[in-house]
Amino acid sequence: MHSYPIPVQAETIVEETIKKSRFITYIVHTVGVDAAKSVVQVIREQHPTARHHCWAFVAGAPNDSQQLGFSDDGEPSGTAGKPMLAQLMGSGLGEVTAVVVRYYGGVMLGTGGLVKAYGGGVQLALKQVERQIKIPKNAYWLQCQYGQLAEIERIVQRYQGELLDTHFTEHVTVNIALPEALLAECNEALSQFSRGELHLQQQ
Structure with missing residues (x-):
């Protein structure tokens, strides 16, 4: 697993x-598909009188196709959700959901105008998003x-x-999350400290 912004x-x-037409674009940090769908629902409830609540998400790592989704929410097919998703994927960000709320103003935009409005709103919002690098971690344990x-x-x-949780019995069992790339170095340090007694086991 590679790191990603x-x-x-x-x-x-x-x-x-x-x-x-009023277009309000939200870019929200979301971890997982359930969290992404929950954000869409929350924003929908915040704007009950809006005509459309179009959305797209990359809910996990950018290369995880299982965690992608989008919806045109009543706009002509391919004019909202898809261009929004294209902007998200082009940004390289992971764990991100975009929702564009549209209050219809009475003027038809046409398919090209809609693609530009929805994709452009996400593009504009993404320029304001600060990034940090997430390093995926695997789960290990030791006693x-x-x-x-x-x-x-x-x-x-x-x-x-990081220590995820600790169970105290006769011994202590510790669950740990650690970047895979640093496993060997961490194990070496644990081994030196414990004179070869301790090393991390994969969960």
């Missing part, structure tokens, strides 16, 4: 008026003594990992 802001909003836990946490954090 995601939005820093939770939400970016841009508004335009094109031939008397250790109580007294080793604090140093294990320090080592894991040094290699951009």
Whole structure:
């Protein structure tokens, strides 16, 4: 799994008026298809009198075709959701949903005008989105003594990992998320600290 950019802001909003129609574009950081669909529903409820609520999302990594989606929401086929998705995919961002709310102003835009309005709104909003790099992490676990836990946490954090949860029984079982590329180095540091006793197991 490769790293990819995601939005820093939770939400970016841009508004335009094109031939008397109001277009409000939302770009929202969303993780997963369910979160993306939930955002669409929330924005739909915020604008109950709007004529259209068109949307597109890249809900995971940019190259994960299982997490793409779009809808024209009543606009002519191919004039809204598809150009919106094309802008999202062209941006290289992951974990992102675009919703364009249209309040109809009485003037027909034609298919070319609609493509330009919906795709252009997303393009404009994307220019305002700050990015940060997400490094995908794999899940691992290890078993250790109580007294080793604090140093294990320090080592894991040094290699951009995090402790997800910890189970205390006779021993301590720790679940850890860590970038795959840093697994070997982290294991080496854990082994040195514990004299060969500790190493991460894949979940």
